[in-house]
Amino acid sequence: MIGLNLEYNExxxxxxxxxxxxxxxxxxxxRGYTITPNLRxxxxxxxxxxxxxxxxxxxxxxxxxxxxxxxxxxxxxTRTYSTMYSAGVGVSPGxxxxxxxxxxxxxxxxxxxxxxxxxxxxxxxxxxxxxxDQNLNFKIDLLTLELGLAYYFxxxx
Numbered sequence: 001m002i003g004l005n006l007e008y009n010e011x012x013x014x015x016x017x018x019x020x021x022x023x024x025x026x027x028x029x030x031r032g033y034t035i036t037p038n039l040r041x042x043x044x045x046x047x048x049x050x051x052x053x054x055x056x057x058x059x060x061x062x063x064x065x066x067x068x069x070x071x072x073x074x075x076x077x078t079r080t081y082s083t084m085y086s087a088g089v090g091v092s093p094g095x096x097x098x099x100x101x102x103x104x105x106x107x108x109x110x111x112x113x114x115x116x117x118x119x120x121x122x123x124x125x126x127x128x129x130x131x132x133d134q135n136l137n138f139k140i141d142l143l144t145l146e147l148g149l150a151y152y153f154x155x156x157x
Contacts (some may be wrong), residue, residue, distance in 0.1 A: 005036040005058070025071040032064025032084070042096070050098045056108070058113070060088040080123045088115030094146075102154065108146040112138050 031135040038058035045051045066082040094108035114136045121129040 001040045001042070003038045003040060005034075005038065005057075007034040007036075007062075009064070010034070011113055026068070027070075028066065028068045030064055030066040032062060032074060034062035034086075036060045037127045045095075047084040052096045054094050054096055056092045056094070058090050060086065062086040063115070080121060080122065082119055082121045084117055084119040086115060088113060089115075092146075096150070102152045106146075106148045106150050108140075108148070109140070110144065110146070111140055130153070 009030075009032050011028075011030045013026065013040045015101045016025055038056050040054055040056040041056040042052050045053055062085070064086075066080075066084070068080040068082075069076075070078045072078070090110055090113035092108050092110045095108055096104045096106050098104045099123045115134070119131045119133070121131070123129075
């Protein structure tokens, strides 16, 4: 099976940061999206195919923009613009249980992945910066199980 996951996220922060020796009023907004096309193979564990094991391989592409504004004094502002690009690949096994004809309950575990993110930062009055972060992980953490309900569309016979 071939699938596509789409994600949009937004995060806002407004508050006071206590730094030595001053207090800073801070405002921040981040908006981004992620597109993950994936390929999924399935292996039935029972004769009726109500229970099956699957492995999903996904390629992730994403982008986000951030605007930070810090106010130290009434007339002193620092604005920072950041753009982050990310790409990655991951392997996720799981189990599907069909409760009804096309409705299923799924349990999935992300165990292996590689991700790279590149962040370009521009602060007025300072040199532009670039940060490159690469992450390769292999983990089996039962506390990060992904639970879901799925509806399967069946092609006409």
